[in-house]
Amino acid sequence: MTDRPIRVLIAKPGLDGHDRGAKVVARALRDAGMEVIYTGIRQTPEMIAEAALQEDVDVVGLSILSGAHMDLFPRIVAQLKQKNVDDVLLVCGGIIPEDDLPTLKQMGFAGVFGPGTSTQDLAQFIRDQIGARAGA
Amino acid sequence: MDIDALRAGQPRAVARAISGVERGGASARAIIAAIFRFTGRAHLIGITGAPGTGKSTLVNEIAKQYRRRGKRVGIVAVDPTSPFSGGAILGDRLRMQDLSGDPGVFIRSMATRGNLGGLASTTADAVKILDAAGFEIVLIETVGAGQNEVDIAKNAHTTIVVQAPGLGDDIQAIKAGILEIADLLIVNKADHDEVSATVAALEMNLNLKPMQENDWRPPVLKTIALKGEGVADAVDWIGKHRAYLEDNHLLAQRERARVRAELEMVVQRELVTRLLGGVNGSKVEMLVEKIAARELDVYTAAERLVQEKL
Numbered sequence: 324m325t326d327r328p329i330r331v332l333i334a335k336p337g338l339d340g341h342d343r344g345a346k347v348v349a350r351a352l353r354d355a356g357m358e359v360i361y362t363g364i365r366q367t368p369e370m371i372a373e374a375a376l377q378e379d380v381d382v383v384g385l386s387i388l389s390g391a392h393m394d395l396f397p398r399i400v401a402q403l404k405q406k407n408v409d410d411v412l413l414v415c416g417g418i419i420p421e422d423d424l425p426t427l428k429q430m431g432f433a434g435v436f437g438p439g440t441s442t443q444d445l446a447q448f449i450r451d452q453i454g455a456r457a458g459a
Numbered sequence: 460m461d462i463d464a465l466r467a468g469q470p471r472a473v474a475r476a477i478s479g480v481e482r483g484g485a486s487a488r489a490i491i492a493a494i495f496r497f498t499g500r501a502h503l504i505g506i507t508g509a510p511g512t513g514k515s516t517l518v519n520e521i522a523k524q525y526r527r528r529g530k531r532v533g534i535v536a537v538d539p540t541s542p543f544s545g546g547a548i549l550g551d552r553l554r555m556q557d558l559s560g561d562p563g564v565f566i567r568s569m570a571t572r573g574n575l576g577g578l579a580s581t582t583a584d585a586v587k588i589l590d591a592a593g594f595e596i597v598l599i600e601t602v603g604a605g606q607n608e609v610d611i612a613k614n615a616h617t618t619i620v621v622q623a624p625g626l627g628d629d630i631q632a633i634k635a636g637i638l639e640i641a642d643l644l645i646v647n648k649a650d651h652d653e654v655s656a657t658v659a660a661l662e663m664n665l666n667l668k669p670m671q672e673n674d675w676r677p678p679v680l681k682t683i684a685l686k687g688e689g690v691a692d693a694v695d696w697i698g699k700h701r702a703y704l705e706d707n708h709l710l711a712q713r714e715r716a717r718v719r720a721e722l723e724m725v726v727q728r729e730l731v732t733r734l735l736g737g738v739n740g741s742k743v744e745m746l747v748e749k750i751a752a753r754e755l756d757v758y759t760a761a762e763r764l765v766q767e768k769l
């Protein structure tokens with residue numbers, strides 16, 4: 324069912340305080356017609372999973388620059404599972420080395436977007452993925 | 460829908476039910492029909508005021524106060540939908556991070572989705588779900604409101620209007636609109652200059668209003684939401700307002716006014732859908748052509764549509 328705007332949670336886990344990239348993405352997804360819940364910096368895995376649960380989002384988008392993703396992302400995925408939020412589309416972006424991609428895919432991240440990604444491509448990716456789920 | 464899970468306040472069930480009513484249609488009606496008899500217990504508190512006055516920060520602090528007083532708190536925070544893209548940035552939750560990890564709090568962000576008046580058309584239904592889920596206090600934050608977004612007054616038992624220093628002079632205070640719906644006036648950002656001027660302008664405005672013996676005079680309160688200062692006092696005042704409504708049998712009266720407004724709105728929506736939608740679509744198109752060609756005036760056309768259908 325996508326007879327409502329796609330709802331996206333944009334969160335920045337970890338301790339680094341740079342959220343310009345996350346804000347650019349939030350703004351671009353808004354312009355692409357999505358409802359973006361923006362929770363900002365320094366989000367713990369628990370906070371992210373709780374927001375995803377209460378807001379009943381379709382997509383969780385994580386932005387990370389600190390390099391702590393291989394530590395934080397599994398904890399976020401575990402928290403989501405624990406709260407039975409098992410049906411969200413997981414995407415992430417920021418500074419993420421190629422080598423980590425297979426592990427992230429395995430963890431459940433459908434899309435991993437590097438710093439050069441156009442926000443239009445990101446929006447289209449989300450639309451396609453959510454559309455495919457609705458059709459399934 | 461799992462009604463037992465919802466009544467037990469399980470977040471997944473609550474979240475799903477709110478999405479259900481946001482979608483509208485038959486399933487939304489079914490949800491409301493199922494939970495309706497469990498509603499009517501919560502104290503509904505509206506928080507409105509101009510953009511950036513500190514509503515969300517204040518909601519965060521008010522919720523913390525109620526948690527200390529042992530109440531479960533549901534929050535609905537509304538932000539505007541872009542009229543151009545249909546998208547929205549829902550940023551109120553960002554200011555409410557102190558509440559995370561507390562199972563006695565549930566926060567839901569909503570976009571207006573084109574509705575005017577400061578709320579989404581489904582906000583009242585989301586509030587009912589929180590009410591049925593056992594949240595004793597429901598805080599409703601409107602969009603950053605101007606002079607016309609006054610629907611909150613019809614949806615809440617107690618309405619708080621938040622002002623910040625330096626936003627306007629005393630002429631602004633006597634214009635019609637948002638100040639008139641206040642049960643409590645809060646001047647937030649009391650750490651700024653000009654607080655006393657703002658308080659004085661609001662007091663003057665209140666003094667101009669003729670008062671009957673038993674009328675409620677909205678208190679003008681000062682807060683620094685960022686530091687939580689003045690918030691305990693504000694919550695005490697919310698309690699006093701509630702007691703005033705109860706003692707004067709006004710709660711039942713407000714409830715009737717609220718229900719009447721809601722009934723009117725639902726009937727309106729239903730009639731518009733029936734008269735203008737579905738099989739009537741082509742008929743409407745024909746009338747539009749005639750009006751555009753100046754063959755028929757708009758009142759006569761509307762009359763024809765209504766006559767035919769009723």
Ligand SMILES: Nc1nc2c(ncn2[C@@H]2O[C@H](COP(=O)(O)OP(=O)(O)OP(=O)(O)O)[C@@H](O)[C@H]2O)c(=O)[nH]1
Binds near residue numbers: 517650
């Ligand atoms: N100095 C000062 N700043 C405050 C106070 N309360 C809130 N703010 C700041 O004011 C800004 C806006 O606060 P919000 O709580 O988001 O305001 P809002 O009314 O919810 O904003 P909208 O929902 O966009 O209309 C933030 O940067 C807050 O930190 C206060 O008491 N003093």
Ligand SMILES: [Mg+2]
Binds near residue numbers: 516600
């Ligand atoms: Mg706000």
